[in-house]
Amino acid sequence: MVGFDFPGFFSKIIAEEHKPRSKAELLSLLQSDGDRLAKWMDGLSDDFLAETVTFAPGMTPPGKSRFEMILGLKEHEMHHRAQLMLMQRLLGIVPHMTREMQARMAQMQATKASAS
Numbered sequence: 001m002v003g004f005d006f007p008g009f010f011s012k013i014i015a016e017e018h019k020p021r022s023k024a025e026l027l028s029l030l031q032s033d034g035d036r037l038a039k040w041m042d043g044l045s046d047d048f049l050a051e052t053v054t055f056a057p058g059m060t061p062p063g064k065s066r067f068e069m070i071l072g073l074k075e076h077e078m079h080h081r082a083q084l085m086l087m088q089r090l091l092g093i094v095p096h097m098t099r100e101m102q103a104r105m106a107q108m109q110a111t112k113a114s115a116s
Helices: 006-017 023-042 046-050 066-090 096-115
Strands: 052-054 063-065
Touching: 046 066, 052 066, 063 066
Parallel strands: none
Antiparallel strands: 052 063
16 A cells, blocks of 8 residues: 555544543444444445555565455454453453353253253
8 A cells, every 4th residue: 555644544543542531432432433334344345345455565465355454354353352351261250252152051951951
């Protein structure tokens, strides 16, 4: 992406990250930005997603499809989710996804036991 001002782009993001916000403000921001991203992605054509973006000379790989780059967003989210779950486990907290799965398994076992 030759000619793109990465330092300028990231300085705006970093400034936003440093703004103090309440929990309610953070949750609202996550919801609205997530909705905005989903709406934008929903409007992308297959041809647009197949286009290759060329990176600066010397980068490896030299480019990726737009689809691959968007998948990177999900991979980044998964990375941070894993970090949060690890921190919860270190604090002795069972992560919500595990608790939900345990509840489903208990319900299935109870249903199976009552059918026997």
